[in-house]
Amino acid sequence: MRAAGRWVLASALACGLAASAQAATVVTAARVHTLDPAQPRAQGLVYDDDGKILAVGGRADLLHLYPKAKHVDLGAATIVPGLIDAHAHVFELGINQLQADLTGARSKAEAVQRLRDYARTLPDGQWLIGHGWDQNDWADARFPEAADLDAAFPDRPVWLQRVDGHAGWANSAAMRAAGRELSGDWQPDGGRIVRGGDGRATGVFIDDAMFLVERARPPLQAAAVEQALSLGMQAAARHGLTGVHDAGVDLNTLRAYQRLADRKQLPLRITAFAAGDGDALESLCRDGLYQHASGRLKMRTVKLYADGALGSRGAALLQDYSDDHGNRGLLRMSPEAMAKAIATAKRCGVQVATHAIGDRGNREVLDLYANALGADAAKSDHRWRIEHAQILAPQDLPRLAALHVIASMQPTHATSDMPWAEQRLGPRRIDGAYAWRQLRDSGARLALGSDFPVESVDPRLGLFAAATRTDADGKPQGGWHPEEKLTAYEALRGFTLDAAHAGFAENEVGSLTVGKRADFVVLAQDPLAVEPRALRELTVLGTYVDGAAVWQRSGEGR
Numbered sequence: 001m002r003a004a005g006r007w008v009l010a011s012a013l014a015c016g017l018a019a020s021a022q023a024a025t026v027v028t029a030a031r032v033h034t035l036d037p038a039q040p041r042a043q044g045l046v047y048d049d050d051g052k053i054l055a056v057g058g059r060a061d062l063l064h065l066y067p068k069a070k071h072v073d074l075g076a077a078t079i080v081p082g083l084i085d086a087h088a089h090v091f092e093l094g095i096n097q098l099q100a101d102l103t104g105a106r107s108k109a110e111a112v113q114r115l116r117d118y119a120r121t122l123p124d125g126q127w128l129i130g131h132g133w134d135q136n137d138w139a140d141a142r143f144p145e146a147a148d149l150d151a152a153f154p155d156r157p158v159w160l161q162r163v164d165g166h167a168g169w170a171n172s173a174a175m176r177a178a179g180r181e182l183s184g185d186w187q188p189d190g191g192r193i194v195r196g197g198d199g200r201a202t203g204v205f206i207d208d209a210m211f212l213v214e215r216a217r218p219p220l221q222a223a224a225v226e227q228a229l230s231l232g233m234q235a236a237a238r239h240g241l242t243g244v245h246d247a248g249v250d251l252n253t254l255r256a257y258q259r260l261a262d263r264k265q266l267p268l269r270i271t272a273f274a275a276g277d278g279d280a281l282e283s284l285c286r287d288g289l290y291q292h293a294s295g296r297l298k299m300r301t302v303k304l305y306a307d308g309a310l311g312s313r314g315a316a317l318l319q320d321y322s323d324d325h326g327n328r329g330l331l332r333m334s335p336e337a338m339a340k341a342i343a344t345a346k347r348c349g350v351q352v353a354t355h356a357i358g359d360r361g362n363r364e365v366l367d368l369y370a371n372a373l374g375a376d377a378a379k380s381d382h383r384w385r386i387e388h389a390q391i392l393a394p395q396d397l398p399r400l401a402a403l404h405v406i407a408s409m410q411p412t413h414a415t416s417d418m419p420w421a422e423q424r425l426g427p428r429r430i431d432g433a434y435a436w437r438q439l440r441d442s443g444a445r446l447a448l449g450s451d452f453p454v455e456s457v458d459p460r461l462g463l464f465a466a467a468t469r470t471d472a473d474g475k476p477q478g479g480w481h482p483e484e485k486l487t488a489y490e491a492l493r494g495f496t497l498d499a500a501h502a503g504f505a506e507n508e509v510g511s512l513t514v515g516k517r518a519d520f521v522v523l524a525q526d527p528l529a530v531e532p533r534a535l536r537e538l539t540v541l542g543t544y545v546d547g548a549a550v551w552q553r554s555g556e557g558r
Contacts, residue, residue, distance in 0.1 A: 023049050024066050025547060028059045029074040031526060035081050035497045035511035045079070047518035051546025056512055077541055078526045080492065081511050082242025082519030083459045084499035087387055087408050087449035090246045090270065091225065091253055092131075092165065094232030096453050098224075100130030102160065107138050108148050115160075116152055127217055128153065130160040131453070133169060136311060136420050143194055146172045146203030159213055164454050166309035168210040170203050177216040188212065190305075190332040192314070207308040207332050225256045233267050237551040239458045240540040242519040243269035245408075245449065245503055247353065247387060248303045251279040254290075257297050266296040267550040268543075269519070271503040273303035273353055277341035285348040295517075296545075300504065301351040303387070304341055305332040307361035310390065310417060310424055315358030318393060322426035329358050335368065342372045346382075351504070353385040353408065359393045359429065362386060366399045377403045385447070385502060388413070389439065391425065392432045401443035406502045408447045409436060411465035411491070412455040418469075418480045430481070436466065437484045446486075447502035448494030459495055463527065464536035466491035474533060488528055488535060518547035 028044035034056060043059040046066055055062060063071065100118035105111040111133055119128050135141050149158050149171035157174035161167070175182055182193055182201035191209030194202045205213060220228075236244055249257070249272040260266055274280030281302045284290065289300040307329055308314020313321055316329040333341070338354070345352045352369070356362040365386055373382060386400065389407040400407055414421075414434035422430045432438075440446050450462055466486040469479035479485055486494070500510025509519050524539035543551040 024054055024069040025072060026062050026066050026069045027072045027074065027079070028062065029077045029079045029522070032056070032079040032512060033081075033492070033526075033528060034513065035493060036513045042512075045512055045518065045520075047547040049547075051518045051548065053512060053514055053516050053518050055514060074522055074541070076524075078523045079512070079520050080523060080527065081496040081521075082509060082543070082545065083240050083495045083521055084243035084245070084269075084503070084510065085236070085241050085449040085452065085457075085459060085495070086245045086447035086499040086502050087247045087410060088236075088244050088452045088457070089165075089248065089454075090232035090236070090244055091228050091249075092232070093235055093453040093457060094228030094230065095220075095224075096131050097231050097235075098228065100128060100160070101132055102130055103132030103163065105133060105137070108140075108144050111144075111160075112148065112152050115149070115158065119153070119156065122156075125156065127174070128156055128158045129217070130158075132163050133160055134163040134311065143167075143202070143204045144169050146170060146175060146201075149203070157216075159217065161210075162312060164309040164311050166207055166314055167312040168205045168213060170205065170213050172203075174213055174216070175201060175203065178212050179216060180212070182212065189334075190330065192330060206312050206314050207305075207330060222252075222256065225253060226260060229253070229256055229260060230265065233270075234551075235457050236452075237267045237543045238540075239460070240521040240523075240543050241268060241457070241459060242521065242543060242545050242550075243271065243499070243503070243505075243509060245271045245273065245301075245499070247273050247355075247451075248275040249273060249280060249299070250275045251283060254280055254299060258292065261292045261294050261297045264294070266294065268296070268545055269505075269509065270297045271301070271505070272297065272299040273301040274299060274350070275303055276305070277302070277337070277344065281341070281344065281348075281350065284350050285344065289349065295508070301353050301385075302341065302345050304338055304352065304354040306338065306354055306356040306365050307331055307358050310357055310421065313424065315391065316360040316364070317358045317391075317425075317429075318360045318363070319429075321424055322429075323423045328360065331361070331364065335364055338364070339368055339372070342368055346372055351383055351385070353387050355387045357388050357390040359391045359396070359432065362389060362392050363396055366396055366403065366405070369403055369405060370399075373403065383502060383504065388451075390433060391429060392435060392439075394432055397432060397435060397438050398442045400439060405444070406447055407439045407444050408449065408502060409434075409439075410449050410451045410455060411436070411462045411486075412450055414469060414480065414484075415465045415471055416455060418471075434481070435484055436486050440486070440490065445498055445501065446490075446494045447499045448491065449499070460536050460538050460540075462495065463488065463491045463538075464532070466494070467532035467535055470533075472536065488532055491535075492527060518544065520544050
């Protein structure tokens with residue numbers, strides 16, 4: 001470690017920081033994976049009281065250089081950079097803890113019984129709000145109907161979001177509260193009302209059709225929004241996340257984040273995306289890109305929607321769904337509306353991140369990006385993103401790298417969808433679905449996340465899915481389309497340095513390097529040494545942001 005010691009000493013002296021050793025903290029462990037190519041392995045790091053990394057290197061060298069610093073020895077543990085979820089929904093994760101949970105219900109009957117149990121806690125007449133149903137988990141995989149709820153809830157409005165957030169299930173009382181006629185042959189822009197042969201709404205509303213019912217819900221108070229954000233962030237920190245890209249935040253929610261930041265109640269870093277061509281984007285154009293003084297909250301990105309989701313058959317496809325002939329999904333924004341929003345964002349210097357799942361949705365986005373960027377695609381540091389990039393036609397796969405577009409992907413989507421995805425797409429299109437390896441090998445950068453609460457907030461499951469492409473029982477053996485697996489290192493990089501790059505934060509976080517923030521996670525095992533199947537069983541001992549523990553496993557007080 002003699003050479004490493006000289007490097008540490010030189011770095012510290014160059015920063016003029018050696019004299020302030022008494023104000024520093026030295027954290028040592030069996031191994032530190034820095035994700036810094038210049039020094040990938042170490043035994044410890046040093047940071048000041050502000051949470052800025054002063055030195056990284058060998059244990060003995062650091063203790064010699066900072067003899068008066070506080071020393072925290074983590075023994076046999078492994079330290080990795082703080083994990084960043086590059087696509088998630090914090091408010092939804094938190095608010096789901098305050099609603100009826102239908103996640104994992106194996107039938108409509110089980111879902112209704114859970115709702116009956118939850119309704120006993122509500123005052124008479126209050127809306128019953130829930131989430132998490134998935135008809136693909138039921139023996140009868142057809143969409144549910146209002147009639148399935150009406151017998152249990154004839155008068156109380158019931159509104160239940162599907163697990164992917166792209167469909168809602170209402171009872172008749174909720175549809176009456178919508179205040180307009182829902183039957184007929186008309187459809188709202190960007191959505192679909194599911195109707196029977198008689199033209200009557202059955203109770204399921206897909207994508208933007210959901211707003212017809214959601215507008216009738218009583219609005220949340222500001223305190224409830226703050227509570228939901230706090231609950232969501234606390235859950236994220238418990239699982240080793242030090243940062244989240246919150247993919248779709250309106251101005252009211254941004255204000256709630258700001259109030260929490262002002263009170264120093266943000267336990268992690270939030271990179272908020274303005275929700276669509278609305279008030280938050282308008283504020284970015286009017287007031288400039290936003291960053292809170294604490295460094296823990298920023299907004300410089302707009303989130304747009306090209307299409308819906310595969311599970312609810314709203315993803316826009318170039319050809320019919322293999323299991324629903326005549327249906328090619330839907331575009332949530334018209335190409336003209338997307339082009340207008342993209343042009344606005346480019347003019348204002350705002351990063352564009354567009355949800356696209358189907359092969360048509362992805363092609364529309366790539367075409368619009370290419371037209372908007374022109375010659376700037378190759379020479380500007382735009383870092384535009386496609387959120388999900390889930391199904392790509394073969395000729396579109398190399399276009400992301402050529403346009404310098406980031407693929408923001410969620411590994412657990414593949415392992416959740418694999419039981420039915422090929423039914424939707426058929427054996428040929430599935431070759432371009434969840435194509436992490438093809439995209440990475442083409443030169444595209446992959447920023448990884450979970451899309452929680454659609455999937456679990458736990459990033460260990462994302463690391464596991466990326467490296468194995470199996471379920472928790474190791475099925476299918478060898479992995480589903482195993483040619484698309486990532487290595488454990490590539491997956492870890494996707495949740496750290498590449499996620500930081502996608503958020504314009506690689507100079508602050510994403511690796512453990514002198515001058516960056518001391519955001520790190522302490523693990524009982526080494527994620528780069530265990531078998532890939534063991535990644536989901538990693539033990540998180542602590543989550544640190546700016547060098548301070550924002551969560552520690554019970555009994556690990558250090």
